[in-house]
Structures are given as structure tokens and as C-alpha cells.
Amino acid sequence: MLELKNITKKFGSRTILNKLNLTIPDQEILAIVGPSGAGKTTLLRCLSGLEKADSGQFLWNNQEFDPTEPSKNNQITGVVFQSYELFPNLTIIDNITLAPRLVLKEDNSQALQTAKQLLHELDLTGKEELYPYQLSGGQKQRVAIARALAMKPQILCYDEPTSALDPALRTKVGEIILQLKNNNKMTQIIVTHDMDFAHQVADQIFTVKALDFKKVD
Structure with missing residues (x-):
């Protein structure tokens, strides 16, 4: 289980994440949604170690870890970037x-x-x-x-995985994500503007702007 406790992130005088708390059970898919500028990608970048949170704790199976200091025995998160970032x-x-x-x-x-x-x-x-x-x-x-x-990784994160894809490929990505959940027992986190896609694949949806966490039927 992944837990985020009181995560705060600021850029200058602007607070992007303010004492955010979040729990993601094992083998579930979480979709993070909300308007541009609400902190979705910042949250993902803090979780994946690309940005350092100013305060708060990250815990995996009740053990605290620092996403900015990965090691062979501490490879908690992997990231699929929006622009792929292939060499x-x-x-x-x-x-x-x-x-x-x-x-x-x-x-x-x-x-x-x-x-x-x-x-x-x-x-x-x-x-x-x-x-x-x-x-x-x-x-x-x-x-x-x-x-x-x-x-x-224990958790796979995606930044806007459907943003540049046509409907057929969007469906294919959804199938892959569900396959990783069902066959590989992979916990996954998806940042997306695509609410239809979020409802298609996610067990839980977290709305950053409202800090509202709900179970999907």
C-alpha cells in the first residue's frame, strides 16, 4: 500500500500541494484528475522523485521512502512520460x-x-x-x-497517456493498463484530463482541485 502524508510542495510563494493525504491500495489503479495548474503533474513528479516535496512523508507498506533517492532495493515508482522521452x-x-x-x-x-x-x-x-x-x-x-x-517498479505512473492518441489507440492503452493490473498485479497511477478514460480504467479517482477522493462504482 502506498501512503502520502501531509505532502506539501511550493514553487516560490505559490503553494501547489498543501498537506495532501492519499492512500492507494495494492494492485489498484488511481486516476488523478483536475484542471490545468491544479497540481496533478506536480504530484506525480513528487511521487516519482522528479521534484522534491517540501514536507510530508511517502510510505510503501508502512516503510518511509524518499522518491528522489531510488536504489536497487528501493525502486518504488516508474514513470511513462507524456512525450515518451525515448533516446x-x-x-x-x-x-x-x-x-x-x-x-x-x-x-x-x-x-x-x-x-x-x-x-x-x-x-x-x-x-x-x-x-x-x-x-x-x-x-x-x-x-x-x-x-x-x-x-x-512497484508502482507505474503515467502522465497524460492518452493525450496524443486516436480513439483506437486510447482503447489499446486502456487494455494494457488493465492487463498490467490483472496479470502483473501492478499498482498504477494515471494523471489525465480524460475523464472518460479515467472512469474506464480507474478503481479510484482523485480530484486535485477539490481534494476529493472517491471510489468508482
Whole structure:
């Protein structure tokens, strides 16, 4: 279970998150919604360690952790960025294996085995030696998901996963997210403006502006 306790984040004199409290049960999908500027992405960036909260606690299974200091035994969150952030000069297989080799210190054969399995699960077999520019937007997003999963996170976070996708690909992303929940038992957090998508995939919805947390029927 993931718990956020009294998380506060300020930029200068502006308070973005004010003593925010949130609990996410294991293997559930949380959608974070709200208007632009309400703090959705800031919350995701604090949780994933891209921004440091000014105060408050992050707990995983009752153990406090610092998202800004990940380690092999403390890989709590992985992130799928809105713009994918793939390395354009690396092949798809190298995009996926780079961080596990450098950060997790996996040997090349182990990293390759994991990457190929993830590509197979995400219907990307045969794309290993291509470069990002040779892929469609939906394929790039699945590579970004594979890259995040290769780091073996406990929680997978998405920043606006449907923002640039047509309806068919939007449905495909929803299927992948639900598959990760049902087959991989993955806890997931989705920042989105797409309320229809949020209701399609989420167990819980958190509205940042109103600080309102409710269960989805």
C-alpha cells in the first residue's frame, strides 16, 4: 500500500500541494484528475522523485521512502512520460536495457531477456532494432511502458497517456493498463484530463482541485 502524508510542495510563494493525504491500495489503479495548474503533474513528479516535496512523508507498506533517492532495493515508482522521452539515437532494445544495466547493474543477457519478454507482451516483437522515429505514437508509448517496467517498479505512473492518441489507440492503452493490473498485479497511477478514460480504467479517482477522493462504482 502506498501512503502520502501531509505532502506539501511550493514553487516560490505559490503553494501547489498543501498537506495532501492519499492512500492507494495494492494492485489498484488511481486516476488523478483536475484542471490545468491544479497540481496533478506536480504530484506525480513528487511521487516519482522528479521534484522534491517540501514536507510530508511517502510510505510503501508502512516503510518511509524518499522518491528522489531510488536504489536497487528501493525502486518504488516508474514513470511513462507524456512525450515518451525515448533516446532518439538508441534502438528500441537499447532504450529498454540501458537503465537496468546502468542502475540495477543487470548483466547484458539478463537485461536483454527481460526487454524481449516485455516487447512480446506489448505486441512489439520485431521492433527491437528500430529507432524511435520509425515507430508510431502508440508504439512509442508501449516502448515507454516497457522501459519503465524493465526497472521493476512497484508502482507505474503515467502522465497524460492518452493525450496524443486516436480513439483506437486510447482503447489499446486502456487494455494494457488493465492487463498490467490483472496479470502483473501492478499498482498504477494515471494523471489525465480524460475523464472518460479515467472512469474506464480507474478503481479510484482523485480530484486535485477539490481534494476529493472517491471510489468508482
